Amino acid sequence: MTHETPPTATEDLTPEKPEQTEMLVITGISGAGRSTAAHTLEDAGWYVVDNIPPNLLGPLVDLVARAPQSMPKLAVIIDIRGKALFADFKEALGVLENAPVEFTILFLDASDESIIARYEAQRRPHPLQGNGRILDGIQAERNLLADLKKRADVVMDTTGFNVHELSRRISQTYSMSGPMIVNITVMSFGFKYGVPADANFVADMRFIANPHWIPELRPYTGQDEPVKNFVLNNESAGKFIDLYVDSLTPVIDGYRAENKHYATIAIGCTGGKHRSVAVTEEIARRLGELDNVTVNVQHRDLGRE
Structure with a gap:
């Protein structure tokens, strides 16, 4: 007769589940x-x-x-x-x-x-x-x-x-290990050239006063300090950016949970030169401070007449 030794409290007899490809x-x-x-x-x-x-x-x-x-x-x-x-x-x-x-x-x-x-x-x-x-x-x-x-x-x-x-x-x-990275493209564009077809989110900056109509600002873009300061110091623009970035945080968490790696956020104004560019740069800067997020900035229509 053979005698089996009962499993100790530290033994786990559950077969290991194979990893899924x-x-x-x-x-x-x-x-x-x-x-x-x-x-x-x-x-x-x-x-x-x-x-x-x-x-x-x-x-x-x-x-x-x-x-x-x-x-x-x-x-x-x-x-x-x-x-x-x-x-x-x-x-x-x-x-x-x-x-x-x-x-x-x-x-x-x-x-x-x-x-x-x-x-x-x-x-x-x-x-x-x-x-x-x-x-x-x-x-x-x-x-x-x-x-x-x-x-x-x-x-x-x-x-x-x-x-x-x-x-x-x-x-x-598609990193091999660690928390999943969500890659976000924040893109400025001009509505007069059409909305980006691959955008997951579209925001309209035409509620902000247009620097185009201010002669000393017209030659600059949203990447230049005079236009950037004009746009970002606008009270409505500041409130929008705060609320918009806050609203995107749970979305990014949800994307990560659903294994969605990539999203495009399109920020538009009339020509894609002033308001949308400045706001895109600021939103991208703030999103880039989040954990496990990489941000790519594109200015689709910057430089077009």
């Missing part, structure tokens, strides 16, 4: 930085699979689900280089949604002008342009990816980014 699907417009994103993640310890046919996503997910410890961070890149297979992507996403793997979709985008400049610098054709122009290929790709962009968890606009800036943004957004 974190999966990132990277897609987006050709030329928006997918290769840079892949290299950055690979350097950070992610296992990266480039240009995988969508119909192989299911078998790949089954593989990592069985042994999550061997591949805790997995990034897969899917794009229209395999256009004939891209029709399978919706079905593949359905497979992912029912799989025992957490996944998010990162969609990289950039302005047409920026994409064109990148292709021209590399002297390469767009994969969908055929005998047409680069712009024709970009528009065809946008049409093909429109539904996927709406479905993405993070849409990252890389317009104006160089390789190093994009690499830094990817590293900040």
